[in-house]
Amino acid sequence: MKDLTTIFGLTLGACLVVGLIGAWLLHLVRRRSLRYQLTIATLVPVVAVAATVFINVRLMFLSPHDSAVVLVALLTSLAVAVLAAWLVMRRIIEASMQVGAGLHQLVQDSQPSAAGSHRSDEGVARELPQELASVVADLAEARQTLAESRARERAAEQARRELVSFMSHDLRTPLAGLRALSEGLEDGVIADVPRALSHLRGTVSRMTGLVDDLFALSRVQGEPTIKEQKLVSLTEVITDVATESAATAAARDVRIDLEVPADDRLAVLGAPDDLARALANLVSNAVRH
Template sequence: MRDLVLIFTIALAAALAVGVAGALLLRRLRHTSITVHLYVLLTVTVLAVVGGVAVVAEAMFLSPHDLEVVLITVAAAAVVSLAVGGHFGRRLAAAAVWTAQARDRERQLEKGRRDLVAWVSHDLRTPLAGLRAMAEALEDGVVHDPETVGEYHRRIRTETDRMTRLVDDLFELSRINAGALRLSLTAVPLGEVVSDALATTAPLAAARRIRLVAAESGWPTVVASEPELARVVGNLLLNAVRYTPEDGTVRVEAGRERDAAWLAVTDGCGGIPASDLPRLFDVAFRGEPARTPGQGVGVGGSASGGLGLAIVHGLVEAHGGHVDVQNTVGGCRFVVRLTAA
């Protein structure tokens, strides 16, 4: 019995020595990844067993041959334990990281949904109240002169169109997020899409005395779905016009780099805080006060804020492309990269 107690004490001391060293190592590696922690923990556990067996075998005064057999057996068991533990440890670490990322992503999506609901509710409340007031005034005969009645009708139609565009944007965004967007990819001349978008944006730009400047040549052909690509270009132009001060300039240019084509829209918004750049394409994000829209003519709908840039990001990603934004002198530059035809 005394020998068994002695053997247990020797093995415990050896295992404790390895365990203390492992604990100190883990403490120094506390800022590393979970995979490193699992490998260190597994190695310490196996070495504690190996160390205890080796010390006890040495203390028992075994013959050199028997001691060698014991050590080889323990080493083989240690190799198998480390291999099996390492394999499943990596899987557990990956699962833990994936679960944490999924949880963070879910929280971000939930916050985005709450922000979207709050933003849409805010943007609908004011026009709906105005529509109701004008409809009641027309119904009760408060206004009689044809000019005022015509103005009320014009405002009702304008606000109705604005809310229709907002509903269309919400539907488009829901298709993107649900993965229900189906693209019919063809070779699309980028110059023609930009020309149409410029023609659509020109009245708004003229009302705010904003110059639209585009290159006359050098427009590449891209692999894209034309309706969705037109939506991307239109949203970027409307966004640029909205945030550029009056008498400013919006520039559109494009080019080709090997198998990729790029389109750039540069505005005069005054720049975006660096902390806001990663969030600029989030749903319902508005970069105020840095990007303060000019007063006067509004763009209507949500193409210039809230949903417009989120739709741009989703449509470009659906094409297998990439969109980013960076500050320039006096403004910011949105760059879309797509596959060149």
């Protein structure tokens, strides 16, 4: 019983000493590489066991041969433990570096990941421990989601630019017509003033509708609204469009000849503003090109 008490006391003392030394070493390397901290944490229990066995063997007064055998076994086990700890730490450090590379790529990557990159991420994940493999998989998914989000943002920006370009094109022709009519009224060269004023009012109404459509488009969420359709006189629409485009055509030495049946309104079913806008674009493109 006394021997067991002695062995227990020696074992406890050796473990406490080794544990305190290990804690002190961990404190010293707390800001160093994780490799050192994990290596120390792995070796502390192994060294504690080796120190306990060594002390107890020395106090048992064994023969030199038996003591040498025990010491060789302890040194061999300690060397194997150090090698195993180093291999495990190297594996963990490499895995953590791969996770860090994934984080860096998540920040830097702005292009949608290709299928080859996705397969590479899967291959890397299969080579990692389960916990880190899960982190790498989550990072790959986040990178893909971020790339798709950035692609949608670029597409939305491109659509916005195209919309501004189209709206500018749609406004250019009626504005030129309004300017020509206003200058004609100011100079007194237009004989049919009521008709010119009516045309001005119609043009302003179409431009107002165009601006309203743009405002509604900026607020709409879901399906686009369907405009009310009614009978529209193509004769009146094309006459207004020709009047609006006359100034632009004259500036380019282009003559617009309009031939419509005098006794036929050419009524069609549609949205007046949209029809006028489409015909104005056709005439404007014809004049420009």
